Amino acid sequence: xxEAMRRSxxxxxxxxxxxxLLVIWQASVVLLNVPSFVLPAPTEIWxxxxxxxxxxxxHATYTMISxxxxxxxxxxxxxxxxxxxxxxxxxxxxLYPVLIGFNSVPKVAxxxxxxxxxxxxxPTAIATAFLLCFFPIAVNVATGLAxxxxxxxxxxxxxxxxxxxxxxxIGLPRAxxxxxxxxxxxxxxxxxxxxxxxxxxxxxxIGYLMIQASSQFRVALMxxxxxxxxxxxxxxxxxxxxxxxxxxxxxxxxxR
Amino acid sequence: MEDFVxxxxxxxxxxxxxxxLALSGADLKIRKGEFAAxxxxxxxxxxxxxxxxxxxxxxTEGAIHVDGAPVSGPLSITGMAxxxxxxxxxxxxxxxxxLPLEIVRPHRHQLASRKEEYLAKARGLLKTVGLAEFEEKxxxxxxxxxxxRANLCRSLIHDPSLLMLDEPxxxxxxxxxxELWGVLQDIWLEKQFTTILVTHDLREAVFLADVVFVMxxxxxxxxxxxxxxxxxxxxxxxxxxxxxxxxxxQIRNQIAQIREDSKAA
Numbered sequence: 001x002x003e004a005m006r007r008s009x010x011x012x013x014x015x016x017x018x019x020x021l022l023v024i025w026q027a028s029v030v031l032l033n034v035p036s037f038v039l040p041a042p043t044e045i046w047x048x049x050x051x052x053x054x055x056x057x058x059h060a061t062y063t064m065i066s067x068x069x070x071x072x073x074x075x076x077x078x079x080x081x082x083x084x085x086x087x088x089x090x091x092x093x094x095l096y097p098v099l100i101g102f103n104s105v106p107k108v109a110x111x112x113x114x115x116x117x118x119x120x121x122x123p124t125a126i127a128t129a130f131l132l133c134f135f136p137i138a139v140n141v142a143t144g145l146a147x148x149x150x151x152x153x154x155x156x157x158x159x160x161x162x163x164x165x166x167x168x169x170i171g172l173p174r175a176x177x178x179x180x181x182x183x184x185x186x187x188x189x190x191x192x193x194x195x196x197x198x199x200x201x202x203x204x205x206i207g208y209l210m211i212q213a214s215s216q217f218r219v220a221l222m223x224x225x226x227x228x229x230x231x232x233x234x235x236x237x238x239x240x241x242x243x244x245x246x247x248x249x250x251x252x253x254x255x256r
Numbered sequence: 257m258e259d260f261v262x263x264x265x266x267x268x269x270x271x272x273x274x275x276x277l278a279l280s281g282a283d284l285k286i287r288k289g290e291f292a293a294x295x296x297x298x299x300x301x302x303x304x305x306x307x308x309x310x311x312x313x314x315x316t317e318g319a320i321h322v323d324g325a326p327v328s329g330p331l332s333i334t335g336m337a338x339x340x341x342x343x344x345x346x347x348x349x350x351x352x353x354x355l356p357l358e359i360v361r362p363h364r365h366q367l368a369s370r371k372e373e374y375l376a377k378a379r380g381l382l383k384t385v386g387l388a389e390f391e392e393k394x395x396x397x398x399x400x401x402x403x404x405r406a407n408l409c410r411s412l413i414h415d416p417s418l419l420m421l422d423e424p425x426x427x428x429x430x431x432x433x434x435e436l437w438g439v440l441q442d443i444w445l446e447k448q449f450t451t452i453l454v455t456h457d458l459r460e461a462v463f464l465a466d467v468v469f470v471m472x473x474x475x476x477x478x479x480x481x482x483x484x485x486x487x488x489x490x491x492x493x494x495x496x497x498x499x500x501x502x503x504x505x506q507i508r509n510q511i512a513q514i515r516e517d518s519k520a521a
Binding site for chain 2: 149151152154155156157158159160161165169170176248250
């Protein structure tokens with residue numbers, strides 16, 4: 001097999017798997033006569049998606065906006081906390097255990113409290129998305145900063161570089177691959193946060209749509225909702241993976 | 257000639273009052289414009305000596321003077337290169353060489369206005385070491401020897417009057433190493449900055465230096481000083497000169513003796 005052929009097969013593998021799974025799904029539903037309120041066939045889900053494309057699009061946009069807002073907040077706060085705990089041992093000692101403790105709390109448990117403060121609607125979704133996604137960013141940036149080779153720092157310190165110089169010239173550029181890698185994780189977590197908040201406390205968004213569809217037994221619509229979330233998640237992941245590759249090509253040396 | 261670097265009875269202890277004593281009673285004097293080499297058995301505190309002289313580490317006892325003033329912190333008149341080239345992988349060679357100018361005063365404030373001049377200087381240095389065509393390459397695309405050349409350029413870009421080299425050629429193969437001795441000697445002959453080379457390669461020390469200091473086992477101190485009065489510019493032929501071989505042998509015997517003694521102790 002030629003190299004080009006092997007590579008094109010490699011690139012189409014995810015699609016082949018998805019198509020394969022859908023075919024198996026469709027076949028088993030038809031052959032085993034599964035009622036559509038238990039598990040609708042892919043064709044039914046597609047029909048629901050087309051039928052409700054207007055409202056689905058509206059709710060998806062709403063979810064997307066909440067997610068992006070929470071993600072944006074997460075980047076800012078995550079970067080700040082990451083820089084602080086990565087560049088100061090004292091802040092690290094004080095803040096890191098607290099962060100770990102905070103991160104081990106299931107965020108769903110926090111949503112009722114957030115609702116109490118921010119009410120039902122978008123602010124709660126944004127806050128939940130933010131709470132879920134800032135942690136990996138902070139930890140990754142801190143790791144990048146804390147693992148700078150001492151020789152690199154010595155070279156600059158011997159020239160009289162200040163702490164700020166060290167962070168700007170070495171720490172931050174070195175932490176960038178860690179930062180962009182964490183963005184891929186954080187964006188998917190932000191989606192999880194938004195949808196969780198929407199299922200509990202919202203009048204809009206894909207999460208809300210799912211709850212509505214569930215209460216009305218529109219199972220195909222629920223699955224359509226899940227599909228839309230998956231597509232949104234994959235799309236944003238791909239965008240940040242592309243940005244990562246562009247910004248930190250030096251860290252992936254030698255790879256295609 | 258005046259003394260440019262002096263160490264008076266310097267001691268260095270790591271990790272508090274009960275920690276390891278790396279140096280004890282170290283004395284040495286290096287004249288302005290001189291090329292000095294420090295050799296010794298491994299673990300004798302050669303690298304600690306470097307950290308002291310650049311002000312990265314304060315001494316536990318004793319005094320260190322550079323250019324007549326006591327050392328109390330990092331000095332911008334020093335350039336430094338280590339065994340690990342430690343070039344920044346996200347920068348091109350040219351950007352790496354320019355790095356000290358972004359840190360050292362007064363250059364950092366003139367970077368914008370004198371950009372062309374600085375770039376020309378960095379390119380000139382890269383050319384001297386034979387890297388002119390690689391200036392836009394990233395360090396990890398190049399061999400270890402090439403990286404070490406760029407490292408040398410970086411340590412020289414801000415015209416230091418004191419150059420500190422900590423086993424800069426230690427990780428290179430013999431041919432590249434000998435080639436870089438020549439490159440370093442040429443630059444030094446041209447600019448005449450004071451240089452301190454820490455190395456475990458005795459031929460390297462004798463080839464490059466005017467004066468070789470031999471250190472004892474830990475806690476390190478200077479136990480012998482050898483003046484190398486071989487004519488400049490030295491070539492690889494010099495390394496076969498009986499006088500050269502004689503000096504190398506003397507130093508080797510001294511270090512062998514130190515190792516014996518420390519084993520017996």
